[in-house]
Amino acid sequence: MKAYIFPGQGAQFVGMGLDLYEKYPLAKELFENANEILGFPITDIMFEGTGEDLKQTKVTQPAIFLHSVILGKILGDGFRPDCVAGHSLGEFSALVANGTMNFEDGLKLVSQRAMAMQKACELQPSTMAAVLGLKDDVVERICEETSGIVVAANYNCPGQLVISGEVEAVTMACEKMKEAGARRALVLPVGGAFHSPLMEPAREELASAIENTVFKKGACPIYQNVTTLAVSDSNEIKKNLISQLTAPVKWTQSVRNMVNDGANIFIEVGPGKVLQGLVKKIASDVEVRSAEIPA
Known part of the structure; x- marks a missing residue:
C-alpha cells in the first residue's frame, strides 16, 4: 500500500524546479500559469534567486507547493497513491495531487495562506524552537507550566518536537527543556509562531477562502495533520485545513496511523x-523513497 507524502516549509533550495521546467512541456506550462496567477515571476526566484530570496514568505510556500504538485503531475500514470499526507503546507499539495482541489485553486489558497501567516507574524513578536531528546508528554507538560503562550507545534518524530509561541515564553520553555534533559532546545530562525494560538488572525482570514473553494471527492483519502486519521469527506477536509493553522502538526501520529492501516511504502x-x-524514525521497517521522474 503506497502513501505519497508532501513536504512543508523549509524544503526549498536554490534552483528548485528548473530541471522540471526545462525537461517537461507540462511543467513549463504550469509554471508559466503560476506566474500569471501569483502576479509576479516566481520562476525567476525559484530558478535563479538566492537562498535569502527563497525565504520570502510570499515565495517559500508557493515555491514548495509548485515543485511538489508539478512533480506529481509529471509522474502521470505512475502516480497511484492509496493515501496521501502532507506536512503543514504539504497538505495543500497533497489535496491537489489526489484531485480534491484543482491546481489554480490550490495555488491561490497557498498564496493567501502565506500572506495571512506573514501578517499574523507581524502583529506580535513570536518564534519557534526545536526540542530534541525529550518525550512528547514532557514537552507538553513544560509548555503548560510555562507562563505566556507556548505550545507543542510539530510532532515530527519520536524525540523531535517543535514548540511555538511568544518569544519570551519559548525562550523560558527552552531553558526548562534543557533542565529536563533535552539533548537540544534551540530557537529557530523563523519569523513567527506557526501552528499556535498566535496564528488565529491568519486562520480567520483563510477560513472564508477555504470555505469558498470547490473541493471534490479525491482519488484516495488524506491523513490530515489535525486529526491524524484518513479523511475523504470534503467538508471535514476543509474544517481540518482551517484548524491546521492554529493546531499542531501531528506527523508522528499520522504516519503511525497510515502504517497501522496498511501503508508500507512511503514516497516523498x-x-x-x-x-x-522522519518516516524512518517513526516506522523503521517501511520502505521510503523519493518520487522517480520518468525518463
Whole structure:
C-alpha cells in the first residue's frame, strides 16, 4: 500500500524546479500559469534567486507547493497513491495531487495562506524552537507550566518536537527543556509562531477562502495533520485545513496511523528528503523513497 507524502516549509533550495521546467512541456506550462496567477515571476526566484530570496514568505510556500504538485503531475500514470499526507503546507499539495482541489485553486489558497501567516507574524513578536531528546508528554507538560503562550507545534518524530509561541515564553520553555534533559532546545530562525494560538488572525482570514473553494471527492483519502486519521469527506477536509493553522502538526501520529492501516511504502513528492528521514524514525521497517521522474 503506497502513501505519497508532501513536504512543508523549509524544503526549498536554490534552483528548485528548473530541471522540471526545462525537461517537461507540462511543467513549463504550469509554471508559466503560476506566474500569471501569483502576479509576479516566481520562476525567476525559484530558478535563479538566492537562498535569502527563497525565504520570502510570499515565495517559500508557493515555491514548495509548485515543485511538489508539478512533480506529481509529471509522474502521470505512475502516480497511484492509496493515501496521501502532507506536512503543514504539504497538505495543500497533497489535496491537489489526489484531485480534491484543482491546481489554480490550490495555488491561490497557498498564496493567501502565506500572506495571512506573514501578517499574523507581524502583529506580535513570536518564534519557534526545536526540542530534541525529550518525550512528547514532557514537552507538553513544560509548555503548560510555562507562563505566556507556548505550545507543542510539530510532532515530527519520536524525540523531535517543535514548540511555538511568544518569544519570551519559548525562550523560558527552552531553558526548562534543557533542565529536563533535552539533548537540544534551540530557537529557530523563523519569523513567527506557526501552528499556535498566535496564528488565529491568519486562520480567520483563510477560513472564508477555504470555505469558498470547490473541493471534490479525491482519488484516495488524506491523513490530515489535525486529526491524524484518513479523511475523504470534503467538508471535514476543509474544517481540518482551517484548524491546521492554529493546531499542531501531528506527523508522528499520522504516519503511525497510515502504517497501522496498511501503508508500507512511503514516497516523498517534492523538494528534499526531510519527510523520508522522519518516516524512518517513526516506522523503521517501511520502505521510503523519493518520487522517480520518468525518463
